[in-house]
Amino acid sequence: MRRSVYSRAxxxxxxxxxxxxxxxxxxxxxxxxxxxxxxxxxxxxxxVALAVVLGEAALDAPPPQLTQEDIDHAVARTLxxxxxxxxxxxxxxxxxxxxxxxxxxxxEPQAAEAPTGLRHGATGSGVVIVDRGVILTSLHVVxxxxxxxxxxxNGLQSDASxxxxxxxxxxxxxxxxxxxxxxxxxxxGPAKDxxxxxxxxAVGFPFGIGxxxxxxxxxxxxxxxxxxxGERHLSDLIQFDAAANPGSSGGPLVNATGEVVGIVTAILSxxxxxxxxxxxxxxxxxxxxxxxxxxxx
Numbered sequence: 063m064r065r066s067v068y069s070r071a072x073x074x075x076x077x078x079x080x081x082x083x084x085x086x087x088x089x090x091x092x093x094x095x096x097x098x099x100x101x102x103x104x105x106x107x108x109x110v111a112l113a114v115v116l117g118e119a120a121l122d123a124p125p126p127q128l129t130q131e132d133i134d135h136a137v138a139r140t141l142x143x144x145x146x147x148x149x150x151x152x153x154x155x156x157x158x159x160x161x162x163x164x165x166x167x168x169x170e171p172q173a174a175e176a177p178t179g180l181r182h183g184a185t186g187s188g189v190v191i192v193d194r195g196v197i198l199t200s201l202h203v204v205x206x207x208x209x210x211x212x213x214x215x216n217g218l219q220s221d222a223s224x225x226x227x228x229x230x231x232x233x234x235x236x237x238x239x240x241x242x243x244x245x246x247x248x249x250x251g252p253a254k255d256x257x258x259x260x261x262x263x264a265v266g267f268p269f270g271i272g273x274x275x276x277x278x279x280x281x282x283x284x285x286x287x288x289x290x291x292g293e294r295h296l297s298d299l300i301q302f303d304a305a306a307n308p309g310s311s312g313g314p315l316v317n318a319t320g321e322v323v324g325i326v327t328a329i330l331s332x333x334x335x336x337x338x339x340x341x342x343x344x345x346x347x348x349x350x351x352x353x354x355x356x357x358x359x
Contacts, residue, residue, distance in 0.1 A: 149318035150277035153263035156320025159215045160190040160248035163267045164199045164222075164236070164312055166207035183207055187266030187273075187313030188236065189322060191351070193247040195220075195238035198350050199312030200327050201227055202294075204234050215273075216242050231349045232294055232327045248314060251321025253300060253346035256280050264304040264326055264342070266313025278304030287328050287343050299343040300324045306342035315344040325350045 147155075166183035186203030190196065197212060204210050210222045220240035227234050260280045268274055282301035288294075302315060306329050315324035324344030331337055 148277070149261040150263045150275060153277075153316040153318060153320050154265060154275045157189065157248045157265055157314055157316050157322065158273065159244075159246045161215060161265050161273050161313060162188045162190065162197060163213040163270075163272070164188045164197075164203050165211045165213070166204050167209040167211060168207060185267060185270045185309050186311045187309065187326070188212060189312075189314040189325070190245060190247050191250065191322075193241075193245050195222075195241040195245065196247075197222065197236040197238060198325055199234050199236060200325065201229055201232045201234040203312050204236070210236060212236065212238050214238075214242050214245065216244075218242050228349075229294060231345050232296060233325065233345060233350055248322045249320060250347050250351055251317055251319070251323050253323045253348060256283060256300065256317070256323060258282060261318045262302050262304060262323070263316045264302070264306050264310060264313060264344075265316065266306070266310040266326060268305070268307035268309045270309050272309075274310075276305035278302050281341070285343060287330070289328065296327065296343070296345070298346065298349070299327070300346060302342055302344060303340050304342065305338050307338050310342075323347050 164186045166185075168183040183206070184203050186199055188197040188199035188203075191198050204224055207224075210224060211219055212222045213219050218240065220238045222236040222238045225235050225237045258280050261277065262280055263275060263277050265273055265275055279302065280300060281303050284297075285299040285301045286295070286297045287299055288296075300315065300323070304315075306326055308329075310326050311328070313326045314322040315326055317323050324346055326342065326344050328343045329337075330339055330341040330343075332339055
């Protein structure tokens with residue numbers, strides 16, 4: 063037997079036109095956009111223009127004003143995290159590879175059956191000013207020496223010849239016969255720019271100990287000095303209060319930027335026993351450099 067198939071669609075009355083199916087949602091939005099297209103475009107343009115104006119206003123906004131208190135706090139925080147080295151540390155780091163020990167060797171009479179030998183005489187300091195082994199020191203350190211020996215920062219020892227003497231400034235210029243491969247010359251700076259109270263550092267071999275570092279300030283300029291023996295009268299000296307003792311003579315006097323501004327030459331000792339009393343003198347580097355034939359500053 064055959065079954066009948068019935069449709070579930072609603073019946074249509076005779077003479078009635080069927081209603082169209084409902085329009086999809088996308089089609090309704092498209093019709094709505096078409097109807098209000100101009101208004102929507104105008105609104106979108108206005109929003110874009112507003113965004114541009116707000117962006118430019120943000121870019122053109124003035125930066126926040128920093129006060130001195132803000133700057134002080136920032137500097138204080140930085141100093142707490144990264145300690146700043148002292149002027150003496152910077153000065154020593156700049157010249158340590160250029161400072162030498164200077165030893166004067168003199169005749170030493172021995173027993174009649176033994177040959178004449180050499181003994182240590184004065185011990186002083188010096189500083190390399192030309193990297194081929196040209197060294198500045200004090201004349202009184204090498205005066206009367208049969209032989210001069212220099213010891214470089216890396217421990218190398220070498221004989222040196224005295225190539226020039228300048229008693230008016232108590233200066234001697236040495237030339238080492240052997241030098242380290244990586245020898246560095248010190249940087250020289252004009253002493254004419256020094257002012258009283260400026261930080262300076264003296265580097266040398268006081269009593270043969272060193273290299274030793276002492277720090278102080280410029281105490282005075284254009285000083286004169288006459289030693290008790292009366293052998294030399296020095297003028298136009300730099301007075302400073304960094305500790306200096308016998309053996310410091312010939313060493314560099316260095317400013318806070320690491321430039322050699324003088325050569326230590328003498329100390330004022332009120333007692334017969336030489337020792338530091340708080341007053342020391344250095345020959346300005348202009349005179350010292352001129353003694354070595356370097357161009358003036």
